[in-house]
Amino acid sequence: MIKILITGSNGQVGAELIRIIRSSIDAEILCTDITQRTVEGDGISFEYLDVKSRELTEKIFEKFKPDQVYHLASILSASGEKDPYLAYSVNLTGTVNVLNACVKYNVDKVFVPSTIGVFGPDAPKENAPVRHSSIPTTMYGITKAAAEMLFQYYFDKYGLDVRSLRYPGLISYRVPPTAGTTDYAVDMIRHAAKNAPYICYLKEDTPLPMMYMQDAMEATIKYMHADSKNLTIRTAYNVMSYTLTPEMLYDSIKKFKPNFEVRYNPDFRQKIAESWPYSLDISDSKRDWGFSFRYDIDKTVEDMLANL
Numbered sequence: 001m002i003k004i005l006i007t008g009s010n011g012q013v014g015a016e017l018i019r020i021i022r023s024s025i026d027a028e029i030l031c032t033d034i035t036q037r038t039v040e041g042d043g044i045s046f047e048y049l050d051v052k053s054r055e056l057t058e059k060i061f062e063k064f065k066p067d068q069v070y071h072l073a074s075i076l077s078a079s080g081e082k083d084p085y086l087a088y089s090v091n092l093t094g095t096v097n098v099l100n101a102c103v104k105y106n107v108d109k110v111f112v113p114s115t116i117g118v119f120g121p122d123a124p125k126e127n128a129p130v131r132h133s134s135i136p137t138t139m140y141g142i143t144k145a146a147a148e149m150l151f152q153y154y155f156d157k158y159g160l161d162v163r164s165l166r167y168p169g170l171i172s173y174r175v176p177p178t179a180g181t182t183d184y185a186v187d188m189i190r191h192a193a194k195n196a197p198y199i200c201y202l203k204e205d206t207p208l209p210m211m212y213m214q215d216a217m218e219a220t221i222k223y224m225h226a227d228s229k230n231l232t233i234r235t236a237y238n239v240m241s242y243t244l245t246p247e248m249l250y251d252s253i254k255k256f257k258p259n260f261e262v263r264y265n266p267d268f269r270q271k272i273a274e275s276w277p278y279s280l281d282i283s284d285s286k287r288d289w290g291f292s293f294r295y296d297i298d299k300t301v302e303d304m305l306a307n308l
């Protein structure tokens, strides 16, 4: 049985990742976060961990001795613009603390999600490549772009098997997202499920890459199982399923909820969304570790509405 440590386990991704790890791997799991939550089940425990503290991070690693780490603790794009220093501290200092602890305590593999936020407005809008020279405009994107370089550095210098996927906007129903720019998609479907009208903070024709959480988690586990020798990219791989605009999502929801209504009232997140690509080049992910997905827009909406 392998030992898996998860940071930021109480978030939107953590809630789903725990489930898929439990259903696919025989593992003892230590969940950690700065918020308290009782995690139920055999072989799962919880400890408080603020990844900004190097001392506490090392203490937890020393005690648990994980074989694998999923480092999810992060401050996302919209929250990062409200408190850029916090985003810097959690996303960079926190990530360095976790990577250092992985080296010190001989962790076999560590997964750290990256994001489409690493792209800036000068990146190609269509099929944005894995390697790019664009400059992100948010603190979230800047910290994540720098973190991607750290993954390459820790791989080259220490031989640490760091793995990363640039997630697009993730659509899921278990834990509501709190602080991203793509969260409108989840919010809109949640309102539709309650038969309530929705006011969208992005313009109706704003295209962004998206993915259903189930596909993102299956891809993550498949990628973590991939043979290290086949991985030609040590910064982060692109993944996505479809390009979505608020209007496209509205049209899909109407197929299941014909009376649903949406109004548009763009806020500061519009500018962030406009700085990101519409779609990503996923050919490296397909070639190196067999990336695939199952959910299109309608299937995503149908499954979300069935589960909310």
Ligand SMILES: NC(=O)c1ccc[n+]([C@@H]2O[C@H](COP(=O)([O-])OP(=O)(O)OC[C@H]3O[C@@H](n4cnc5c(N)ncnc54)[C@H](O)[C@@H]3O)[C@@H](O)[C@H]2O)c1
Pocket: 007, 008, 009, 010, 011, 012, 013, 014, 032, 033, 034, 035, 049, 050, 051, 052, 071, 072, 073, 074, 075, 076, 090, 094, 112, 113, 114, 115, 116, 166, 167, 168, 169, 170, 171, 177, 178, 179, 180, 182
């Ligand atoms: N959700 C998405 O659509 C999306 C898209 C792209 C990338 N990602 C990436 O996936 C990862 C997880 O994101 P998420 O959606 O679960 O975010 P989230 O905001 O839902 O969860 C993040 C968790 O980190 C915890 N946290 C914050 N500061 C911390 C600290 N100092 N120490 C320890 N824990 C701390 C929070 O309490 C929270 O539970 C992040 O790296 C994020 O950049 C998410």
